Amino acid sequence: MSHFFSMELPYISIALFILAVTLFIGTRSFISPFVLRRFLPALAIFLSLTIALHFKITEDRAVEVKAAFEKGKVVLCSERRSKMGDRNIEIENGSVWKSDGEFFTNSAGNKFSMRQCVVK
Numbered sequence: 001m002s003h004f005f006s007m008e009l010p011y012i013s014i015a016l017f018i019l020a021v022t023l024f025i026g027t028r029s030f031i032s033p034f035v036l037r038r039f040l041p042a043l044a045i046f047l048s049l050t051i052a053l054h055f056k057i058t059e060d061r062a063v064e065v066k067a068a069f070e071k072g073k074v075v076l077c078s079e080r081r082s083k084m085g086d087r088n089i090e091i092e093n094g095s096v097w098k099s100d101g102e103f104f105t106n107s108a109g110n111k112f113s114m115r116q117c118v119v120k
Helices: 002-026 033-070
Strands: 075-078 088-091 097-100 103-106 111-113 117-119
Touching: 002 033, 033 075, 033 097, 033 117
Parallel strands: none
Antiparallel strands: 075 088, 075 117, 097 103, 103 111
16 A cells, blocks of 8 residues: 555545546536536546556556566566666566565666566
């Protein structure tokens, strides 16, 4: 649960902004109060469920990536720092890459989160 807020904070912020805009528009005099009473709770539930689903999918993928890495399969990670050329890094279990908690690290100090990788 400690990773939930660190991973989903951008999406939670976007959801709160959407709810604030909906609340602002729903309180205008030309909008029926019925719309706000019905739409705001439904929107809050929908946004909460989609954020929870995103977190579950991300965590399941991280478990799958870690298991595949330990079995020696190739894992693709996105190199977001590089702006040119191929932006994917192939990571294999061996002398170069190792699993360090929730990250893949190498001797050069490169670090990739398992949550942002996929099994090839």
